[in-house]
Amino acid sequence: MPDFLLEIGCEEIPARMIDATSLELRERVHKLLERERLSPTGTISALDSPRRLAVLAPGVPAAQPDVTEQITGPSASIAFKDGQPTPAAQAFARKAGVEVAHLERVTTAKGEYLSARVTKKGRPACEILSEMLPKEVASIYWPKNMYWRKPTEKFVRPVRWLVAMLDGEVVPLEFDGVRAGDKSRGHRILADRQVQVPRAGSAYVDVLRQAKVLSRGEREQQIRKQLDAATRTIPAARWREDKTLLDTVVNLTEFPSVILGNFDPEFLELPEEVLVTVMRDHQKYFAVEDSQHKLLPHFLAVLNTDGDPQGVIRHGHERVLRARFNDARFFWQTDQKHPLRERTQWLKHVTFQKDLGSYYEKTIRVQRLSSWLSESIRQRGIAVRPGVIHKAACLAKTDLTTELVKEFTELQGIVGGLYAKVQELDHDLPESTRFAIANAIYDHYKPESMEDSVPRTVEGAVLSIADKADTIAGMFALGLQPTGSKDPFALRRQANGIVKTIAEHKLPIGLGQLFGDAREAYRDSAAERKFSQTVDYAAALRNFFRERLEFYLKDACGFRYDVVNAVLASGHDDIVQTIARAEAVSRMRGSTDFESICVAFKRIANILRQANTGGVVIVPLNADLFSQPERELDDHMRPINAKFLRLCGQGQYFEALVELSKLRPYVDQFFDKVLVMAPEENLKRNRLALLEMMKNGFSQVADFSEIVIDSKESKESPKQ
């Protein structure tokens, strides 16, 4: 069976898009072949580079298999008169493409009918591919695309050639005005020529390699090898691993090589954060460090060519880096002319969000909010320095006015922290206080992802939470909460940051209170007049944070989905307590008594739900109506519940659940011997009231009816 090859030759595709698109194209071709009954015998592979997306499918059937089917025609009584075929029979035979003599008969419930076996010829693969592939290519998703011919023809960049082949034969297809052939192109500089592809399959990979185009895997391997080799020339040095950067340079090159360059050690006086940002984000260089992770005055550049024998390229890269570092140093020095404390006023000229005003206004709000926050957690026993937070909040955004941040925006916060460390922030400020302020500013954008660490200090944590809460509160109040894939202000990421920071610093902060305060900080501002009148602010935020916490508990903490559902059903205002409850429930899972209780709660929930929909009104409990099992349950439930609530109040959720588990024999006995939905209305109501009491009495930790008990799960004693 022939091999199939499709190569889309394109002007340079953005590096960030190549991996995802390669996967998508492979998937599209795979599904197309499957759908058309042309499934390949081997695994589909891809070969892509900045200038091409190629898919190789080994062993594609030359044609679809023929399909034989039985079709039914007119009834035999109509089709034959006196043993002779009528026009109806002849028409059917024509339609089926068989002789009348070859028509068969089938007997159905309605009588005897004519029938015929029809063989539908499978279409050739070539025909199907040339018809269907252009549609698949046109459907590829691009984060940003363009047109260059007709506005309806869109692709990431202009398509300049196409190769489509089944073995050695060209599949005649056309996309955006380009006709497929058997000619590819080599590396732009090293093999700038048309390359004849002899046939689909490994021959294609071979001719590309000769034309200095390597596969993704080969490029990555070659880069890693050369990074190692170049670094080995410096004693005790290593290159700083950076997956994102590596992926980028792999997808910026067709034939990579690596050079080691140097810079003046004088630049090492600049903060490492600045040097690494310049190298990584602006020049796509790898940093080189010693065994103590200290930066060395070298860099590694990945080239899209086979080497640099005369050092011309290295000289060029060193020159550019020198200019960049000089710029950074110039910015650093210029920025010192106006210390951060002067710049708070300048924030009046920096927009935060068009309806929420300037960063100056944000600064004032965050200052107030973080003061309230620090006071509130101080009262609840957290050691915190309100003065540090106040000053840090005042200066946190001032680095937005610095030359360094205007140039390297990804260093916002970090630059403020670095400047605060070397500047006089206030008269007579002890150095330790200044450093604490600097650290809080430095960390206040953290965590920038779920993998990133949270601010190092409580002061940094409070500032970070207040800053993010202010943004989220403002946007929600405007009615601009994230919807679906639309989240331009990255509010989800910021909310995740709040959850993670509160969780890891174990801060006693209620979300309701936090966002009430954050909203309060906007009172009487110009922004407030723009706020939506229709949005239920509190409810929207509650739902938003429920989702965020669900994500955090499942994805970051690894709790089972049913534990998460159970725990969130009991509320999520206090993140630390919610996590503690989830931990307790997870630990109790596997205890036979506890699981049995969960089953009972599920039963209770069902009974109460049915009773509710049946319109049964639950009355106050009447102990005089109790039978023995009811009385025993009630007698034991009261002290256990009291103890349970006391333990919950102390945050000892596991112990509380152990206490609850002691109720099991009485619950079991109750359900064994008592019919809840008794015919006597008063008994029924009383029993429902007892169950309602039990449900409500233990709802502080979780809704146990949400816990899913797998029968095959091994029954162990709870982990201690």
Next chain:
Amino acid sequence: MNSSKPNPLTFQELILRLQTFWAERGCVLQQPYDVEVGAGTMAPETFLRVLGPKPYKVAYLQPSRRPADGRYGENPNRLYKHMQLQVILKPPPDNVQEIYLESLGAMGIELRQHDLKFEEDNWESPTLGAWGIGWQVMLDGLEITQFTYFQQCGGVDLGPISAELTYGLERIAAFLQDVDSIYDIVWARDPETGQVTTYGDVRLADELQFSVYNFELADVGRAWKHFELCEAECKGLLDGYAALSQEKSASDGLARNKKRFPLLAAYDLCLKCSHLFNILDARGAISVTERVGVIARVRALAVGIAKAWVDQQQDQPTAAEEEEAVVQRAPKAKREKLPSAVSS
């Protein structure tokens, strides 16, 4: 290394080489536009020419002023005014990238010895209602050209699109001459005496004095007045153009009246607004609440002109009207009054 070459191109030779290269590929060699612009894109040879269906190829040098980027001549890599060589190819030929790479050869860059990458970089100008898709072209880690396929200009979808190549001349010259400061670039070398004139000799005073003006002395009140006057004049013209189509009595001469209508003058006024906005911005005179609004005001002018321009290009006078215009003779036409909205 570049220094090993006996005499790398001077700044002016670089300009000449590029201009010659593009002239030989069929481009009209235009001269720099004589109204301040922030980028070569804003010159009418780009902004207006990319609109409408008519093919066009043009190359021109364009000094581009960005008041906020001034550094008093103290920073070796930053300028208030820098020189761009701008090329517009409408529509772009299929081998536009290859032709571009040839132009590097014309500057004396032997590609086989260098590291070349096309890295994603899309361009957008909110003030012009324009955007495009493209790359920054990186040579040995240096961004030497901005390569953009225009998609929209003045809020108008383009058909055909244009390719815009913008060469950053100071960077390229510093690279070719292997100097670390823009001010050390050799601008010219006297062939007889070997006497060298540097970029600093030519432009340093310019950088210093305009930084002082833009950052310290530009009178905010008067700059605002200038802005408002230019805006009002521009709006008046746009209203006048719109009024042409409304006037029923003039319908017979409509196409001719449209053709002679000074939209080009309106565009100059829009450019002045844009530059005045940049000065006010550098001066720190535009508050947060104003900023978005002022950009929107300039964009409204740019978009209005783009739409009118497309209309004006479509509505070419008929042969009969042309004839009539000739019969009426030019002097009389000159005395014709513009619509009242403008003259008031």
